[in-house]
Each structure stands twice: as structure tokens, then as C-alpha cells.
Amino acid sequence: MVQVLNQEINLSMLTDKQISLFIKREDQIHPFISGNKYRKLKYNVLEAQEKGATTLLTFGGAYSNHIAATAYAGKTAGLKTIGVIRGEELVDQWRQNPTLRMASEQGMEFKFITRIQYRDKTDNTFIEKLKEAVGPCYIIPEGGTNALAVKGCAEILTSSDKDFDVICSSAGTGGTLAGIIEASDPSQRILGFPALKGDFLKKDICKFVTKENWQLITDYHFGGYAKVSESLVNFINNFKDKTGVPLDPVYTGKLLYGIIDLVQRDYFSPGTKILAIHSGGLQGIQGMNLVLKKKNLPLLKV
Numbered sequence: 001m002v003q004v005l006n007q008e009i010n011l012s013m014l015t016d017k018q019i020s021l022f023i024k025r026e027d028q029i030h031p032f033i034s035g036n037k038y039r040k041l042k043y044n045v046l047e048a049q050e051k052g053a054t055t056l057l058t059f060g061g062a063y064s065n066h067i068a069a070t071a072y073a074g075k076t077a078g079l080k081t082i083g084v085i086r087g088e089e090l091v092d093q094w095r096q097n098p099t100l101r102m103a104s105e106q107g108m109e110f111k112f113i114t115r116i117q118y119r120d121k122t123d124n125t126f127i128e129k130l131k132e133a134v135g136p137c138y139i140i141p142e143g144g145t146n147a148l149a150v151k152g153c154a155e156i157l158t159s160s161d162k163d164f165d166v167i168c169s170s171a172g173t174g175g176t177l178a179g180i181i182e183a184s185d186p187s188q189r190i191l192g193f194p195a196l197k198g199d200f201l202k203k204d205i206c207k208f209v210t211k212e213n214w215q216l217i218t219d220y221h222f223g224g225y226a227k228v229s230e231s232l233v234n235f236i237n238n239f240k241d242k243t244g245v246p247l248d249p250v251y252t253g254k255l256l257y258g259i260i261d262l263v264q265r266d267y268f269s270p271g272t273k274i275l276a277i278h279s280g281g282l283q284g285i286q287g288m289n290l291v292l293k294k295k296n297l298p299l300l301k302v
């Protein structure tokens with residue numbers, strides 16, 4: 001089982017508030033695959049192989065960490081990969097996109113569909129038509145979340161992590177958080193920081209968990225998925241300078257911004273030991289910098 005370092009974060013504001021903060025460096029599992037996407041794919045790839053599948057098919061947007069991860073995981077396992085990508089306009093522009101270029105270099109084939117078609121991605125008739133078009137394949141949902149993904153994410157926590165009072169993780173589809181909740185001790189508090197706007201998440205997580213020692217902190221999505229502000233970029237650049245830990249702008253930057261803000265506001269009582277999960281996402285920085293440049297915003301340091 002892959003295990004990573006918990007890195008202690010030394011910042012004077014943490015010492016002042018008597019809070020100890022560690023970051024689990026899941027980003028160090030792989031230079032391109034987000035740590036949590038690696039965990040989510042592990043048992044899905046095994047299941048695909050057991051079923052004799054030769055192709056993995058999944059869904060994602062142009063900068064998706066999950067698309068990048070599936071391309072790498074498929075290549076490593078000797079499976080063909082197909083990415084169904086949101087945005088028909090990318091058909092002749094995808095080579096400008098660093099995520100899709102990397103995925104293609106790993107052998108992934110793309111099928112670009114319109115944003116409207118993309119809304120049907122979980123619809124049975126849509127999936128059946130896709131299967132007819134591409135042939136037999138093992139289908140992984142957008143974001144990679146299913147029961148096998150949750151099983152993989154439960155391996156993020158180890159027995160020595162029981163020492164932490166609070167465990168914080170970013171949440172997109174909630175699969176990662178669900179795995180962490182299931183692996184946690186009931187005495188620990190699990191806080192999920194959604195990177196997206198919307199109320200669907202709580203219900204989705206409840207499908208996978210039985211414990212009740214968790215809640216969502218919904219104040220730090222910065223306007224929604226992949227939305228980034230100047231203050232967030234500055235925070236991420238500062239955090240890297242001061243701690244040496246690189247954060248991604250879509251998930252872990254918002255997570256750490258939220259944790260530090262909550263510490264500042266005395267949300268945690270003195271003496272609290274916090275573990276934040278660095279789920280990865282660093283491959284997305286390059287693509288985000290292209291977007292920031294267009295908007296004349298400061299860039300993320302690489």
C-alpha cells in the first residue's frame with residue numbers, strides 16, 4: 001500500500017493560535033496523477049482487468065485531473081483509454097491544452113461532445129450509445145467516484161493518523177472525503193471543503209458513508225469550480241514560499257486558504273491537531289496559468 005509523509009507546517013500564526021497543522025503529501029505519489037485520483041483508480045483498474053476489459057472509458061473537462069490520471073493509469077496497466085471530453089470546440093484546439101496533450105501522449109483517445117450532450121453523461125441510453133460507438137469498455141464516472149474509488153481513498157489514512165483531532169480534505173464529487181470518513185476514528189472530526197457550488201454533495205457523500213463525524217465547510221469555493229481570484233493566487237504563491245508546499249488552484253489551494261482563515265478566526269480550540277490532505281492536482285497549474293494570463297491576473301509560481 002502506498003503511504004506518504006505527513007509534513008509539519010511551521011507558520012507563526014499557527015504557533016500563536018496553538019494549532020498544529022500537518023499536510024499529508026498525497027501529491028507526491030506521482031508527478032502527474034493527483035494522489036486521490038490514483039487512489040480512486042486503483043481498485044477500478046483491478047476490476048476492469050478482472051472483467052477482461054481492454055479499454056477504460058471516462059468523462060471530464062479540459063483541465064480534468066481525473067482525465068490525466070486515467071490516461072496514465074491505463075497506460076501503466078496496459079489498457080486502452082478513451083476520454084469523453086466536455087466541449088466540442090476542443091476538437092481542433094486540444095493540442096494547446098497541457099492536460100489533454102499529456103493524456104494524449106499516454107495514448108488516450110478523445111471523443112469531444114457538446115456541453116449539452118455532456119449533461120447526459122450518466123444517462124443509460126447515452127451510455128449504451130457510447131458503448132455501441134466505441135465497443136466494449138469499463139466505464140468510470142466523471143471524477144472517478146464509485147464504491148471502488150471510495151475503497152481506494154480509505155487507504156489515504158493510516159493507523160498513526162488517529163492522533164489527529166481534525167482531518168480536512170477538499171471535495172469535488174465527494175468520493176475522496178467519503179473514503180476518509182470511512183477510514184476515520186469516530187472520535188475524529190472530518191471537514192470537507194467543497195471546491196464547487198451546490199447542495200448535491202452532502203447527499204452524494206451519504207450514499208457511501210455510515211459515520212456521522214463529518215460536515216462540509218461551504219465558504220471557500222471562491223465562486224465555484226476552477227474559479228480563481230487574485231487573493232487565492234497570492235495565497236498559494238505565499239504558502240509555497242513560506243512552507244515549501246505547492247498547492248493547486250482548483251482544490252488544495254482553496255482547502256488551505258480555508259483552514260488558515262478558520263484558524264485566524266479561532267474556529268479551532270487551542271491545542272487542536274489538524275491533518276490536511278494534499279490530494280494533488282499540480283498538473284493543472286500550467287493550464288490555469290494560461291487562463292490567468294488571458295485575464296491579466298498574477299500567475300501561479302511553478
Ligand SMILES: *Cc1c(COP(=O)(O)O)cnc(C)c1O
Nearest residue numbers: 065172173174175176279280281
Ligand atoms: C478530483 C480532486 C479532488 C476532489 O476529489 P473528489 O473525490 O471528487 O471529491 C480533490 N483534489 C484534487 C487535487 C483532485 O484532483
